[in-house]
Amino acid sequence: MRLEYFQMVDRIVSLDPVARTIRMEGLVPEQSPIFEGHFPGHPILPGVLMIETIAQTGGWLVLATLRFAAMPFLLQVKEAKMRSFVVPGQHLETEARLIHDGSGYAVIEGSITSDGKKVADAEIRYRVVPFPNETLRAQMLETARRIEVPEAYFHAA
Amino acid sequence: MSSTFETVAGIIADTCDIDRDKITSESHAINDLGIDSLDFLDVAFAIDKAFGIKMPLEQWTQEVNDSKVSSDEYFVLCNLCTNIDKLVAAKSA
Numbered sequence: 001m002r003l004e005y006f007q008m009v010d011r012i013v014s015l016d017p018v019a020r021t022i023r024m025e026g027l028v029p030e031q032s033p034i035f036e037g038h039f040p041g042h043p044i045l046p047g048v049l050m051i052e053t054i055a056q057t058g059g060w061l062v063l064a065t066l067r068f069a070a071m072p073f074l075l076q077v078k079e080a081k082m083r084s085f086v087v088p089g090q091h092l093e094t095e096a097r098l099i100h101d102g103s104g105y106a107v108i109e110g111s112i113t114s115d116g117k118k119v120a121d122a123e124i125r126y127r128v129v130p131f132p133n134e135t136l137r138a139q140m141l142e143t144a145r146r147i148e149v150p151e152a153y154f155h156a157a
Numbered sequence: 158m159s160s161t162f163e164t165v166a167g168i169i170a171d172t173c174d175i176d177r178d179k180i181t182s183e184s185h186a187i188n189d190l191g192i193d194s195l196d197f198l199d200v201a202f203a204i205d206k207a208f209g210i211k212m213p214l215e216q217w218t219q220e221v222n223d224s225k226v227s228s229d230e231y232f233v234l235c236n237l238c239t240n241i242d243k244l245v246a247a248k249s250a
Contacts, residue, residue, distance in 0.1 A: 075195070075198065076195070076198075076199075100202060100205060100206065101211070102198075102201060102202060102205055102211060102212075102214070103201075103211055103212055103213050103214040103215045103216070104198075104214050104215040104218075105198050105201070105202070105214075107202060125198070125202070127198070
Protein backbone atom coordinates (compact mmCIF):
# COMPACT_ATOMS: atom_id res chain seq x y z
CA MET A 1 0.00 0.00 0.00
CA ARG A 2 1.12 3.56 -0.67
CA LEU A 3 -1.19 5.55 1.51
CA GLU A 4 -0.13 9.00 0.30
CA TYR A 5 -1.08 8.00 -3.24
CA PHE A 6 -4.29 6.28 -2.22
CA GLN A 7 -2.90 3.00 -3.53
CA MET A 8 -4.72 0.67 -1.19
CA VAL A 9 -4.59 -2.52 -3.24
CA ASP A 10 -1.27 -4.34 -3.58
CA ARG A 11 -2.42 -7.40 -5.44
CA ILE A 12 -5.63 -9.02 -6.60
CA VAL A 13 -5.63 -12.56 -5.25
CA SER A 14 -8.84 -13.72 -6.90
CA LEU A 15 -11.41 -12.13 -9.16
CA ASP A 16 -14.54 -13.78 -10.48
CA PRO A 17 -16.98 -11.47 -12.29
CA VAL A 18 -19.42 -14.36 -12.78
CA ALA A 19 -19.55 -15.16 -9.07
CA ARG A 20 -19.28 -11.38 -8.52
CA THR A 21 -16.49 -11.69 -5.99
CA ILE A 22 -13.00 -10.32 -5.53
CA ARG A 23 -10.26 -10.71 -2.96
CA MET A 24 -7.13 -8.62 -2.62
CA GLU A 25 -4.20 -8.28 -0.27
CA GLY A 26 -2.32 -5.28 0.95
CA LEU A 27 0.46 -4.53 3.39
CA VAL A 28 0.13 -1.43 5.52
CA PRO A 29 3.51 0.32 5.24
CA GLU A 30 5.73 0.64 8.27
CA GLN A 31 6.37 4.28 7.45
CA SER A 32 4.03 6.96 6.13
CA PRO A 33 3.58 10.69 6.79
CA ILE A 34 -0.02 9.81 7.58
CA PHE A 35 1.10 8.06 10.74
CA GLU A 36 2.90 11.18 11.91
CA GLY A 37 -0.46 12.82 12.39
CA HIS A 38 -2.71 9.82 12.93
CA PHE A 39 -1.73 9.60 15.71
CA PRO A 40 1.48 10.87 17.33
CA GLY A 41 2.71 8.03 19.52
CA HIS A 42 -0.13 5.75 18.41
CA PRO A 43 0.05 5.21 14.62
CA ILE A 44 -3.06 3.56 13.20
CA LEU A 45 -4.58 3.38 9.74
CA PRO A 46 -7.35 6.01 9.49
CA GLY A 47 -10.83 4.53 9.30
CA VAL A 48 -11.50 6.52 6.14
CA LEU A 49 -8.63 4.65 4.50
CA MET A 50 -10.14 1.34 5.59
CA ILE A 51 -13.33 2.43 3.84
CA GLU A 52 -11.25 3.52 0.84
CA THR A 53 -9.62 0.09 0.79
CA ILE A 54 -13.00 -1.62 0.66
CA ALA A 55 -14.21 0.87 -1.96
CA GLN A 56 -11.17 0.33 -4.19
CA THR A 57 -11.42 -3.45 -3.90
CA GLY A 58 -15.08 -3.39 -4.88
CA GLY A 59 -14.27 -0.80 -7.54
CA TRP A 60 -11.89 -3.19 -9.26
CA LEU A 61 -14.62 -5.80 -9.26
CA VAL A 62 -17.04 -3.35 -10.89
CA LEU A 63 -14.40 -2.35 -13.45
CA ALA A 64 -13.68 -5.98 -14.32
CA THR A 65 -17.39 -6.78 -14.53
CA LEU A 66 -17.82 -3.89 -16.98
CA ARG A 67 -14.58 -4.78 -18.80
CA PHE A 68 -13.31 -1.27 -18.08
CA ALA A 69 -16.06 0.29 -20.20
CA ALA A 70 -17.08 2.68 -17.41
CA MET A 71 -15.67 4.00 -14.17
CA PRO A 72 -17.16 3.58 -10.69
CA PHE A 73 -16.90 6.65 -8.46
CA LEU A 74 -17.64 6.50 -4.75
CA LEU A 75 -21.18 7.63 -4.15
CA GLN A 76 -22.26 6.39 -0.77
CA VAL A 77 -20.92 4.51 2.24
CA LYS A 78 -23.45 2.57 4.27
CA GLU A 79 -23.12 0.69 7.51
CA ALA A 80 -19.37 1.12 7.78
CA LYS A 81 -17.84 -0.43 10.87
CA MET A 82 -14.24 -0.15 12.00
CA ARG A 83 -13.94 -3.10 14.32
CA SER A 84 -10.34 -2.86 15.46
CA PHE A 85 -7.17 -0.83 15.00
CA VAL A 86 -4.93 -1.47 12.01
CA VAL A 87 -1.27 -0.66 12.63
CA PRO A 88 1.83 -0.12 10.45
CA GLY A 89 3.16 -3.37 9.02
CA GLN A 90 -0.17 -5.19 9.28
CA HIS A 91 -1.19 -7.49 6.43
CA LEU A 92 -4.77 -7.03 5.22
CA GLU A 93 -7.06 -9.08 3.03
CA THR A 94 -10.12 -7.42 1.57
CA GLU A 95 -13.08 -9.17 0.01
CA ALA A 96 -15.99 -7.68 -1.86
CA ARG A 97 -19.15 -9.01 -3.43
CA LEU A 98 -21.18 -7.21 -6.06
CA ILE A 99 -24.72 -7.30 -4.76
CA HIS A 100 -26.32 -5.17 -7.45
CA ASP A 101 -25.30 -4.03 -10.91
CA GLY A 102 -27.76 -1.22 -11.52
CA SER A 103 -28.22 1.18 -14.41
CA GLY A 104 -25.55 3.81 -13.80
CA TYR A 105 -24.78 2.60 -10.31
CA ALA A 106 -23.43 -0.45 -8.49
CA VAL A 107 -23.51 -1.75 -4.94
CA ILE A 108 -20.97 -3.95 -3.18
CA GLU A 109 -20.52 -5.39 0.28
CA GLY A 110 -16.97 -5.67 1.45
CA SER A 111 -14.85 -6.48 4.46
CA ILE A 112 -11.24 -6.34 5.57
CA THR A 113 -9.71 -9.14 7.59
CA SER A 114 -6.32 -9.54 9.19
CA ASP A 115 -5.10 -12.83 10.63
CA GLY A 116 -8.57 -14.21 10.08
CA LYS A 117 -10.22 -11.49 12.12
CA LYS A 118 -12.60 -9.00 10.55
CA VAL A 119 -11.35 -5.47 11.13
CA ALA A 120 -13.80 -3.46 9.01
CA ASP A 121 -16.81 -3.86 6.76
CA ALA A 122 -19.09 -1.63 4.76
CA GLU A 123 -21.61 -1.43 1.96
CA ILE A 124 -20.34 0.80 -0.83
CA ARG A 125 -22.35 2.35 -3.62
CA TYR A 126 -20.83 3.76 -6.77
CA ARG A 127 -22.05 6.00 -9.52
CA VAL A 128 -20.89 4.29 -12.72
CA VAL A 129 -20.23 6.66 -15.61
CA PRO A 130 -18.22 6.71 -18.82
CA PHE A 131 -14.55 7.47 -18.28
CA PRO A 132 -14.19 11.27 -18.29
CA ASN A 133 -11.10 10.98 -20.48
CA GLU A 134 -8.73 8.45 -21.98
CA THR A 135 -5.94 9.46 -19.62
CA LEU A 136 -7.81 8.11 -16.62
CA ARG A 137 -8.79 4.91 -18.40
CA ALA A 138 -5.19 4.31 -19.47
CA GLN A 139 -4.00 4.93 -15.92
CA MET A 140 -6.57 2.52 -14.52
CA LEU A 141 -5.45 -0.15 -16.99
CA GLU A 142 -1.83 0.42 -16.05
CA THR A 143 -2.68 0.09 -12.36
CA ALA A 144 -4.76 -2.99 -13.13
CA ARG A 145 -1.69 -4.64 -14.65
CA ARG A 146 0.42 -3.73 -11.64
CA ILE A 147 -2.00 -5.26 -9.17
CA GLU A 148 -2.50 -8.29 -11.39
CA VAL A 149 -6.07 -7.91 -12.58
CA PRO A 150 -6.32 -10.64 -15.25
CA GLU A 151 -6.02 -9.03 -18.68
CA ALA A 152 -8.98 -11.08 -19.88
CA TYR A 153 -11.15 -8.54 -18.09
CA PHE A 154 -9.59 -5.47 -19.69
CA HIS A 155 -11.75 -5.53 -22.81
CA ALA A 156 -15.11 -6.82 -23.95
CA ALA A 157 -15.05 -10.54 -24.65
CA MET B 158 -50.33 -1.26 -10.68
CA SER B 159 -51.96 -0.43 -7.33
CA SER B 160 -49.81 -2.91 -5.43
CA THR B 161 -46.79 -1.66 -7.34
CA PHE B 162 -47.64 1.86 -6.29
CA GLU B 163 -48.03 0.85 -2.65
CA THR B 164 -44.60 -0.79 -2.73
CA VAL B 165 -42.96 2.16 -4.48
CA ALA B 166 -44.62 4.70 -2.21
CA GLY B 167 -43.47 2.75 0.82
CA ILE B 168 -39.93 2.63 -0.51
CA ILE B 169 -39.92 6.38 -1.13
CA ALA B 170 -41.35 7.13 2.28
CA ASP B 171 -38.78 4.93 4.03
CA THR B 172 -35.79 5.87 1.90
CA CYS B 173 -36.35 9.60 1.61
CA ASP B 174 -38.08 10.20 4.93
CA ILE B 175 -41.15 11.61 3.24
CA ASP B 176 -44.56 11.43 4.89
CA ARG B 177 -46.39 8.56 3.18
CA ASP B 178 -49.60 10.64 3.02
CA LYS B 179 -47.87 13.19 0.78
CA ILE B 180 -47.05 10.57 -1.85
CA THR B 181 -49.73 10.10 -4.48
CA SER B 182 -49.80 8.35 -7.81
CA GLU B 183 -49.69 11.77 -9.47
CA SER B 184 -46.62 12.92 -7.54
CA HIS B 185 -43.54 13.76 -9.56
CA ALA B 186 -40.61 12.19 -7.71
CA ILE B 187 -38.33 15.16 -8.31
CA ASN B 188 -40.56 18.18 -8.82
CA ASP B 189 -43.21 17.37 -6.20
CA LEU B 190 -41.42 15.17 -3.68
CA GLY B 191 -38.02 16.87 -3.97
CA ILE B 192 -36.05 13.64 -4.29
CA ASP B 193 -32.52 14.45 -5.40
CA SER B 194 -30.36 12.26 -7.62
CA LEU B 195 -28.53 10.60 -4.73
CA ASP B 196 -31.72 9.71 -2.91
CA PHE B 197 -33.27 8.58 -6.18
CA LEU B 198 -30.47 6.06 -6.59
CA ASP B 199 -31.39 4.69 -3.14
CA VAL B 200 -34.98 4.47 -4.32
CA ALA B 201 -33.90 2.81 -7.57
CA PHE B 202 -31.80 0.25 -5.71
CA ALA B 203 -34.70 -0.59 -3.41
CA ILE B 204 -37.10 -0.87 -6.37
CA ASP B 205 -34.66 -3.03 -8.34
CA LYS B 206 -34.33 -5.34 -5.33
CA ALA B 207 -38.04 -5.41 -4.51
CA PHE B 208 -39.11 -6.28 -8.06
CA GLY B 209 -36.03 -8.18 -9.25
CA ILE B 210 -35.49 -5.80 -12.16
CA LYS B 211 -32.92 -3.33 -13.44
CA MET B 212 -34.58 -0.03 -14.17
CA PRO B 213 -32.82 1.52 -17.19
CA LEU B 214 -32.14 4.82 -15.45
CA GLU B 215 -29.34 5.81 -17.80
CA GLN B 216 -31.59 5.39 -20.82
CA TRP B 217 -34.47 7.22 -19.19
CA THR B 218 -32.26 10.10 -18.09
CA GLN B 219 -30.74 10.36 -21.56
CA GLU B 220 -34.17 10.49 -23.18
CA VAL B 221 -35.24 13.27 -20.82
CA ASN B 222 -31.98 15.19 -21.33
CA ASP B 223 -32.38 14.87 -25.09
CA SER B 224 -35.95 16.20 -24.76
CA LYS B 225 -37.30 13.07 -26.39
CA VAL B 226 -39.76 12.62 -23.55
CA SER B 227 -40.99 14.66 -20.63
CA SER B 228 -39.59 13.72 -17.24
CA ASP B 229 -43.23 13.05 -16.29
CA GLU B 230 -42.99 9.89 -18.39
CA TYR B 231 -40.60 8.29 -15.95
CA PHE B 232 -40.81 10.23 -12.72
CA VAL B 233 -44.54 10.74 -12.13
CA LEU B 234 -45.22 7.78 -9.89
CA CYS B 235 -48.15 6.27 -11.80
CA ASN B 236 -45.98 6.29 -14.94
CA LEU B 237 -42.99 4.97 -13.03
CA CYS B 238 -45.14 2.12 -11.71
CA THR B 239 -46.41 1.33 -15.21
CA ASN B 240 -42.81 1.11 -16.41
CA ILE B 241 -41.92 -1.10 -13.46
CA ASP B 242 -44.82 -3.40 -14.30
CA LYS B 243 -43.60 -3.59 -17.90
CA LEU B 244 -40.10 -4.50 -16.76
CA VAL B 245 -41.46 -7.17 -14.44
CA ALA B 246 -43.63 -8.58 -17.22
CA ALA B 247 -40.70 -8.57 -19.66
CA LYS B 248 -38.56 -10.38 -17.15
CA SER B 249 -41.07 -13.16 -16.59
CA ALA B 250 -42.00 -13.49 -20.28
